Amino acid sequence: MxxxxxxxxxxxxxxxxxxxxxxxxxxxxxxxxxxxxxxxxxxxxxxxxxxxxxxxxxxxxxxxxxxxxxxxxxxxxxxxxxxxxxxxxxxxxxxxxxxxxxxxxxxxxxxxxxxxxxxxxxxxxxxxxxxxxxxxxxxxxxxxxxxxxxxxxxxxxxxxxxxxxxxxxxNWTFVMERWCQHLLPAVKSHKRPFVSLAMRQYHLALFNEIQTRYELFEALQLTPSKKELSHYEVVYKEYPHSILQPPRRGGKPFTDWLRNLVAAYLTTVFNIRISTAKRVIPETFTAWGKVRIANGGDCIRVKSAQDLYADRSQDASFVCYEVLADRNAFSKFSATDFVRIIHYGTLEMILEIIIPPNPSLRTMEPRRFILALVSDCKTDGKDAAKDIVTFTKIGPCAIVDLAAICAVVGCFKYG
Structure with missing residues (x-):
């Protein structure tokens, strides 16, 4: 280091x-x-x-x-x-x-x-x-x-x-410096500071020994685990890796523009005409303000909720998401060949909709969809984990499945 x-x-x-x-x-x-x-x-x-x-x-x-x-x-x-x-x-x-x-x-x-x-x-x-x-x-x-x-x-x-x-x-020194941060608050005595440090170290070692000997890691967990749901978080069985967090607004009506985007997404899911997709979309939807990726993943805030804290927080609405695209989409007589493409954009909205049973969709039970409205950045499919990725234009908004969002990412303006 x-x-x-x-x-x-x-x-x-x-x-x-x-x-x-x-x-x-x-x-x-x-x-x-x-x-x-x-x-x-x-x-x-x-x-x-x-x-x-x-x-x-x-x-x-x-x-x-x-x-x-x-x-x-x-x-x-x-x-x-x-x-x-x-x-x-x-x-x-x-x-x-x-x-x-x-x-x-x-x-x-x-x-x-x-x-x-x-x-x-x-x-x-x-x-x-x-x-x-x-x-x-x-x-x-x-x-x-x-x-x-x-x-x-x-x-x-x-x-x-x-x-x-x-x-x-x-073996770098970051670990030792983090440990020193735990020891420093223990110095209560100006006369015998090293005695305070020694007692703090002794108590921590004793605590760790009790956890290890009696397998009490979960029972004696001092910090909340990200694996556990809090009382205000919601997770659905259809989306086990997407943990929704408030603010939550139910009964929001669709605008014509948003309905068209959702309909375009449903045409690819059910292989139906867009006119049919528009008819099966309910009149209202539920909007969520934040989502947390399960198993220790990132917490992402939609842009509209981010703006409420813009003066004192770091923007967490820019995301990386992956979609499958047909390499031969413009070749009429070629077989489909799906490839994974990485995109980056701003999470504008999280929508929860329930599509009722419908013969046109060949569904017998209501089906829940949690969708993400994303403003796509023109990055030509580059992966920021491998290359330097820049963009100068933000494309039109698109609807993707919330499960397609992989992580929160950072961006900044330069030059």
């Missing part, structure tokens, strides 16, 4: 702002103009408005509040914000490409497992990154030797350390 976040990331930012140990750029021109860096700082701070708290706390302004950055802030900024806000901000593209090599290395080290081939590839990429680092920042001049720090040299041993000690996520 400290190698990447508390050392090397800080050094790179010091280079880009022209504040690294009093050194100038030499023969290079990697320093970002102050006005541009101020804009990057503002974009970093404003990004938190549309990044859900699921991803962490608000990221401070890196231009004016870098002194309060924690390792968690450096990690989030480097992994998720920097690839966007630094794009086309350098005088030469090679500096951005060099940073993205470091970004790729950092993402690789977050894996939960590694093969020998992956470790070999990681080692080669680190060597390539360090060689380019020396060319850009060291420039092979004795008076710039201070840029070749021990932290830079330690990068060369990452692959070997992983092979010896296992993935970094199993």
């Amino acid at each position: 400290h190698l990447f976040l508390e050392n090397h990331c800080k050094s790179l930012v010091s280079f880009w702002t022209g504040k690294y140990k009093g050194l100038d750029e030499g023969k290079e021109c990697y320093v970002i103009a102050p006005a541009v860096w101020d804009a990057i700082g503002c974009e970093t701070a404003e990004a938190s408005n549309t990044i859900p708290s699921t991803f962490g706390r608000r990221t401070p302004n890196i231009a004016t509040e870098q002194h309060i950055f924690t390792a968690e802030d450096w990690s989030f900024w480097t992994l998720f914000i920097a690839p966007y806000v630094l794009d086309r901000r350098f005088f030469r593209p090679k500096y951005y490409k060099h940073f993205m090599k470091f970004h790729s290395i950092m993402k690789t080290t977050l894996q939960f497992s590694f093969t020998d081939a992956e470790l070999g590839s990681l080692h080669e990429r680190v060597i390539d990154y360090i060689q380019e680092y020396e060319s850009i920042y060291y420039q092979f001049k004795p008076d710039r030797l201070s840029v070749c720090t021990l932290a830079v040299h330690a990068l060369l041993h990452i692959a070997d350390d992983i092979k010896t000690n296992g993935p970094p996520c199993y």
Whole structure:
């Protein structure tokens, strides 16, 4: 953690702002103009408005509040914000490409497992990154030797350390720092603080021993489990992985526009004409404000409910959802070939409707549908887990099954 976040990331930012140990750029021109860096700082701070708290706390302004950055802030900024806000901000593209090599290395080290081939590839990429680092920042001049720090040299041993000690996520200091947060409130005595710490540690160890020996993990659970439903949450058997939360508004009438969208969705479900679909749709529906994905999944808020808390919360209405599309939809004589396509968009509304039995639908019992009204972003099916995904246009709204929503995601405006 400290190698990447508390050392090397800080050094790179010091280079880009022209504040690294009093050194100038030499023969290079990697320093970002102050006005541009101020804009990057503002974009970093404003990004938190549309990044859900699921991803962490608000990221401070890196231009004016870098002194309060924690390792968690450096990690989030480097992994998720920097690839966007630094794009086309350098005088030469090679500096951005060099940073993205470091970004790729950092993402690789977050894996939960590694093969020998992956470790070999990681080692080669680190060597390539360090060689380019020396060319850009060291420039092979004795008076710039201070840029070749021990932290830079330690990068060369990452692959070997992983092979010896296992993935970094199993032995980094985040765990110890979180534990220290539990111990700190125990210091009640200014005269004997270490006695207070020791007693706190003893009581926690005793509590854990009782849980383990008598298998009382659930009975002595101090924090509420996300697996349990609260009194205000609702889950239906047709949608076991979608836990609905208030606000709830029943008896809302359909507008013609919304009825047409729902009808278009039902035509694909029942393989019927759109005129038939319009007739079977009830006059009213129930609207829900939030949904939580079961088994520890994300909590997502519809856009209209999000706007009620816009002045003090982080937007949790931007979602990732998956749909199946026929690859041969425009080929009349080809067999259907469904492929999974990833979409991103804003969750505008959650609708619960019950379709009564109808001979046209070949249904004998009422059927419940929980649907999502989503404003689709034009991302060309790219996967943000693999590529940098951007969009400039938001397409028309569409109705999808609520179960198609995979997770809440973050987005922000830059450039």
